[in-house]
Amino acid sequence: MARVRGPLPPRVSAPDLPREFETAHGLGPRADLLGTRVASLEGHVDAAHSTLSESVIAEASVDSLDLTGATLADVEIVSLRATELLARDGRWRNVAVDGGRIGTLDLSGAELDSVELRGVRIDYLSLRGATVRDVLVADCVIGTLDLPLATLSRVRFADSRADEVDSDGLRAEHVDLRGLEALSYGRPDSLRGVTLTHRQVELAASDFARAWGIDVQD
Numbered sequence: 001m002a003r004v005r006g007p008l009p010p011r012v013s014a015p016d017l018p019r020e021f022e023t024a025h026g027l028g029p030r031a032d033l034l035g036t037r038v039a040s041l042e043g044h045v046d047a048a049h050s051t052l053s054e055s056v057i058a059e060a061s062v063d064s065l066d067l068t069g070a071t072l073a074d075v076e077i078v079s080l081r082a083t084e085l086l087a088r089d090g091r092w093r094n095v096a097v098d099g100g101r102i103g104t105l106d107l108s109g110a111e112l113d114s115v116e117l118r119g120v121r122i123d124y125l126s127l128r129g130a131t132v133r134d135v136l137v138a139d140c141v142i143g144t145l146d147l148p149l150a151t152l153s154r155v156r157f158a159d160s161r162a163d164e165v166d167s168d169g170l171r172a173e174h175v176d177l178r179g180l181e182a183l184s185y186g187r188p189d190s191l192r193g194v195t196l197t198h199r200q201v202e203l204a205a206s207d208f209a210r211a212w213g214i215d216v217q218d
Helices: 198-203 205-211
Strands: 022-024 032-034 036-038 042-046 051-058 061-066 071-086 091-106 111-118 121-126 131-138 141-146 151-158 160-166 171-176 180-185
Touching: 032 036, 180 205, 198 205
Parallel strands: 022 036, 032 051, 036 051, 042 061, 051 071, 061 071, 071 091, 091 111, 091 121, 111 131, 121 141, 131 151, 141 160, 151 171, 160 180
Antiparallel strands: none
């Protein structure tokens, strides 16, 4: 059997959503919603440890949306504008985040499986210590991508860019960064298991040399 060359693509499924939804104008801690369209979110929203299934969060504009420890399954988040989205230690499966602007997206310690981020502008994206499988990041602009101690498998970036990537302690398998234009890598010596283009390696040569203790002078 021929060996597969190159990183395996993520297996991402669109959220399985019903044709009709109930409507909810708000979220609270430990909410349990099924087949619901959540609308009119604003201000500071505490939905920690909630369970959302086959639901949509549509065009919210919030200072803070707290989904710490929440479980999202077959959920679509559309055009979210948030100063911060806190989803530490959450579990996301078959989740699509489409469009919007997020200051801080904190997914530290979260478990992500079949997740797509598309067309989102994020100032700070933290996946510190997260377990990430089958994730696609497409057409996104990210300030800082924070990956320390994360475990990534079958993750692909497409037509996206980031100012800084911190990969300290990253464990990666089939991680395709060829579609990520990054200005700098904080710890390029932690990129074992990722795929880059020749051009990306050339542009990051100074970062690589510095990580390996090489003094480059003309």
